[in-house]
Amino acid sequence: xxxxxxxxxxxxxxxxxxxxxxxxxxxxxxxxxxxxxxxxxxxxxxxxxxxxxxxxxxxxxxxxxxxxxxxxxxxxxxxxxxxxxxxxxxxxxxxxxxxxxxxxxxxxxxxxxxxxxxxxxxxxxxxxxxxxxxxxxxxxxxxxxxxxxxxxxxxxxxxxxxxxxxxxxxxxxxxxxxxxxxxxxxxxxxxxxxxxxxxxxxxxxxxxxxxxxxxxxxxxxxxxxxxxxxxxxxxxxxxxxxxxxxxxxxxxxxxxxxxxxxxxxxxxxxxxxxxxxxxxxxxxxxxxxxxxxxxxxxxxxxxxxxxxxxxxxxxxxxxxxxxxxxxxxxxxxxxxxxxxxxxxxxxxxxxxxxxxxxxxxxxxxxxxxxxxxxxxxxxxxxxxxxxxxxxxxxxxxxxxxxxxxxxxxxxxxxxxxxxxxxxxxxxxxxxxxxxxxxxxxxxxxxxxxxxxxxxxxxxxxxxxxxxxxxxxxxxxxxxxxxxxxxxxxxxxxxxxxxxxxxxxxxxxxxxxxxxxxxxxxxxxxxxxxxxxxxxxxxxxxxxxxxxxxxxxxxxxxxxxxxxxxxxxxxxxxxxxxxxxxxxxxxxxxxxxxxxxxxxxxxxxxxxxxxxxxxxxxxxxxxxxxxxxxxxxxxxxxxx
Amino acid sequence: xxxxxxxxxxxxxxxxxxxxxxxxxxxxxxxxxxxxxxxxxxxxxxxxxxxxxxxxxxxxxxxxxxxxxxxxxxxxxxxxxxxxxxxxxxxxxxxxxxxxxxxxxxxxxxxxxxxxxxxxxxxxxxxxxxxxxxxxxxxxxxxxxxxxxxxxxxxxxxxxxxxxxxxxxxxxxxxxxxxxxxxxxxxxxxxxxxxxxxxxxxxxxxxxxxxxxxxxxxxxxxxxxxxxxxxxxxxxxxxxxxxxxxxxxxxxxxxxxxxxxxxxxxxxxxxxxxxxxxxxxxxxxxxxxxxxxxxxxxxxxxxxxxxxxxxxxxxxxxxxxxxxxxxxxxxxxxxxxxxxxx
Numbered sequence: 011x012x013x014x015x016x017x018x019x020x021x022x023x024x025x026x027x028x029x030x031x032x033x034x035x036x037x038x039x040x041x042x043x044x045x046x047x048x049x050x051x052x053x054x055x056x057x058x059x060x061x062x063x064x065x066x067x068x069x070x071x072x073x074x075x076x077x078x079x080x081x082x083x084x085x086x087x088x089x090x091x092x093x094x095x096x097x098x099x100x101x102x103x104x105x106x107x108x109x110x111x112x113x114x115x116x117x118x119x120x121x122x123x124x125x126x127x128x129x130x131x132x133x134x135x136x137x138x139x140x141x142x143x144x145x146x147x148x149x150x151x152x153x154x155x156x157x158x159x160x161x162x163x164x165x166x167x168x169x170x171x172x173x174x175x176x177x178x179x180x181x182x183x184x185x186x187x188x189x190x191x192x193x194x195x196x197x198x199x200x201x202x203x204x205x206x207x208x209x210x211x212x213x214x215x216x217x218x219x220x221x222x223x224x225x226x227x228x229x230x231x232x233x234x235x236x237x238x239x240x241x242x243x244x245x246x247x248x249x250x251x252x253x254x255x256x257x258x259x260x261x262x263x264x265x266x267x268x269x270x271x272x273x274x275x276x277x278x279x280x281x282x283x284x285x286x287x288x289x290x291x292x293x294x295x296x297x298x299x300x301x302x303x304x305x306x307x308x309x310x311x312x313x314x315x316x317x318x319x320x321x322x323x324x325x326x327x328x329x330x331x332x333x334x335x336x337x338x339x340x341x342x343x344x345x346x347x348x349x350x351x352x353x354x355x356x357x358x359x360x361x362x363x364x365x366x367x368x369x370x371x372x373x374x375x376x377x378x379x380x381x382x383x384x385x386x387x388x389x390x391x392x393x394x395x396x397x398x399x400x401x402x403x404x405x406x407x408x409x410x411x412x413x414x415x416x417x418x419x420x421x422x423x424x425x426x427x428x429x430x431x432x433x434x435x436x437x438x439x440x441x442x443x444x445x446x447x448x449x450x451x452x453x454x455x456x457x458x459x460x461x462x463x464x465x466x467x468x469x470x471x472x473x474x475x476x477x478x479x480x481x482x483x484x485x486x487x488x489x490x491x492x493x494x495x496x497x498x499x500x501x502x503x504x505x506x507x508x509x510x511x512x513x514x515x516x517x518x519x520x521x522x523x524x525x526x527x528x529x530x531x532x533x534x535x536x537x538x539x540x541x542x543x544x545x546x547x548x549x550x551x552x553x554x555x556x557x558x559x560x561x562x563x564x565x566x567x568x569x570x571x572x573x574x575x576x577x578x579x580x581x582x583x584x585x586x587x588x589x590x591x592x593x594x595x596x597x598x599x600x601x602x603x604x605x606x607x608x609x610x611x612x613x614x615x616x617x618x619x620x621x622x623x624x625x626x627x628x629x630x631x632x633x634x635x636x637x638x639x640x641x642x643x644x645x646x647x648x649x
Numbered sequence: 650x651x652x653x654x655x656x657x658x659x660x661x662x663x664x665x666x667x668x669x670x671x672x673x674x675x676x677x678x679x680x681x682x683x684x685x686x687x688x689x690x691x692x693x694x695x696x697x698x699x700x701x702x703x704x705x706x707x708x709x710x711x712x713x714x715x716x717x718x719x720x721x722x723x724x725x726x727x728x729x730x731x732x733x734x735x736x737x738x739x740x741x742x743x744x745x746x747x748x749x750x751x752x753x754x755x756x757x758x759x760x761x762x763x764x765x766x767x768x769x770x771x772x773x774x775x776x777x778x779x780x781x782x783x784x785x786x787x788x789x790x791x792x793x794x795x796x797x798x799x800x801x802x803x804x805x806x807x808x809x810x811x812x813x814x815x816x817x818x819x820x821x822x823x824x825x826x827x828x829x830x831x832x833x834x835x836x837x838x839x840x841x842x843x844x845x846x847x848x849x850x851x852x853x854x855x856x857x858x859x860x861x862x863x864x865x866x867x868x869x870x871x872x873x874x875x876x877x878x879x880x881x882x883x884x885x886x887x888x889x890x891x892x893x894x895x896x897x898x899x900x901x902x903x904x905x906x907x908x909x910x911x912x913x914x915x916x917x918x919x920x921x922x923x924x925x926x927x928x929x930x931x932x933x934x935x936x937x938x939x940x941x942x943x944x945x946x947x948x949x950x951x952x953x954x955x956x957x958x959x960x961x962x963x964x965x966x967x968x969x970x971x972x973x974x975x976x977x978x979x980x981x982x983x984x985x986x987x988x989x990x991x
Contacts, residue, residue, distance in 0.1 A: 145974050148926070150962070154963050158956075273825070277821070305796060306886060428889060431892075
């Protein structure tokens, strides 16, 4: 029973692998091409119209006869049938490819595993050796060795195999390193498992997939190398490989006679098998090591509503940004769209600071990115409008939007570690924003402006010539704020600017934003999951849960009369200095997954006040007057 | 100061690799059978004096290295011999004096034969590398930028296809095509062209270079396309590209000012690592087009069993590749401000 259990698991893994692989078109085509060739090699005596290439008597025709009914691929310089030789030649290519690759994979795999697993001096030594071998050009070395020994098939296999392991060793080593520090390996070591056990049971299974992909690549390289060696005249004279067929044809006048068939078909065979292996390798790589093939420059999905309207509400002078019933979906092919944000509205006045609060995964960042249409390519604005000074940002052209981005609305991104370009100086990146949006700004004054901006956030002038990696986390965040201020925008979106920073620096940055708002009259949207921060600096609060508005009100209302159970629970979860004896509670459970939202109220599964209606009916937004909004059935009941 | 130390470390490493190649090259030709110099000495027709003369001429009368009289067959000798009087030392000393031995075939010094040929190979690889890198980078940019569109898919499939072509076979196909289009098919220049004016000589060489360079470019551009594509895809999904987009920069500006340099950096390393492999392509191309480079020298030496030339060509190729590798390595650490010098 014990032995059958892991075997079944192994089978299940193989089945799930095949399920994904069978959807990969590139991999399947490669596999089919390879399978066809392997079948041809196995059944060569049945397929070839003339018998084995060594007994020439049955296949002699005229030399260099063009393709005909009796000789599909024509005849060669000895009058032999090229099609028959082609069919048998597949055997040589595959034998050399697979056996040589086998040697390379064993050597490279063992060296990589040992180096990665042992680490320290051994790793250093082995990798230095690998790097040395990697630099030495392999084909000339193969040529020298085979020229000095006998050019037999066995020698060729060994030479290609013994020189082809370097990349495998590197790949396996880095995978071993990555696997070695995983929890279950450390745990196995902690309970006293031996090295052999750890390698065979814990590391090898995770290195194996990469080794398989690598093996496919090594086979194709070995086949290419064999053909090149044979073409250079170093092939085994007793067997006729594709490379050797080309060597004979090229060396014996096929070119001058114009016998293209003698030169074309053997090469076509090599291309077929190598391309098959390459496609198979690509397919395996995509299945075993899937990468998200998306990036920030891919065109976003167009807003569903195309009509442009002027703001319906009369814009008072102080309203800068008005978001109306905004809904955003993430489109997954073959699946229903994930409703990331639904029907969210808020208003931002000049000089106002609004807090956007909620746990991770509640759609806060999605909402902020959508304001400037910066959503990833799967994201789509399906409903609602974003009015900035009366203009609808969801429908204006990209060019118009590019004039508003950063000039009028700038963003301080979460975790500024990667938000700055690592190969350009910080000062240069700030200056770029100025030259982009203020072409009239005097060139000689740009540096002074950069220094002024950095000074504003407390960074010394000489740091402007430094690269982001030379900054501390807090400095990078402040530099980001300086960059956001560069064009005197009306609105700054600060997306969790203080996460991952220590408390002192958090306080500094909050203070900085608050003082800038007062000094420059900025409107700020502050995204956070920290209610303490909100209480300190915000005017209004928008609490989001599962992509919808839970509650929206003035900050005092939120703290003193929260109506939504989620807001109430959030407040309970944060310490209050005025009531030091208050017991802190946390909300059990997690926010809902966007692709699996509950039918009724999204908070129902975690709500302490849940009742029957919450399970089936999604609450609407209830206006409680004085611009206090909450979406809860209880609010309606008490109204 | 740290930077200098890192620099010296890299140079020292390359020097060590060169030393490794020299030692490898020496022992390969001593351990493996097949060197006609030694095979010839075993010829039963030779008189004793003639054998002795040959041994002296090729330096085979000296012990291979301390403790070993010869390595094939293994014959243990005295360890007390003067190390300066061993084949290994003489070989190394000659190397440092720029001597690579005498060709069996032409009796000319190998170094002289190979010197001019090295430049022809460098010319071919240089032109081919530059072209394939430019084309690969451009295709890679388009493929990554237009990711998951038909532009991207065609670029990837085409790259995989050219990657799968055996270099010599593509060379043959192009040679066929060239022979029907009146292009020169062999060598570096038309015989007798040296009497022409300089401009016409250059045009002549360029015409001869066309097909070899084209072969080289096609074979290697696929790989560079794929690498550039995946590198740029990585960069374009970084947070700082989102920042650049939020800054209102146009797609062109983002690619030019924020993505390209970052994406090209890994390419420099790949180009360096690749050099060792691309030499393989050059050898095949030179064999097909009779290009008078090191690869051509290897092919000719193979046919004539001219082992000193073979040995010298291998050494020269290896050392050139190691040197180019060092150069690429240094370029990288110069280009990337993040490379911490420690």
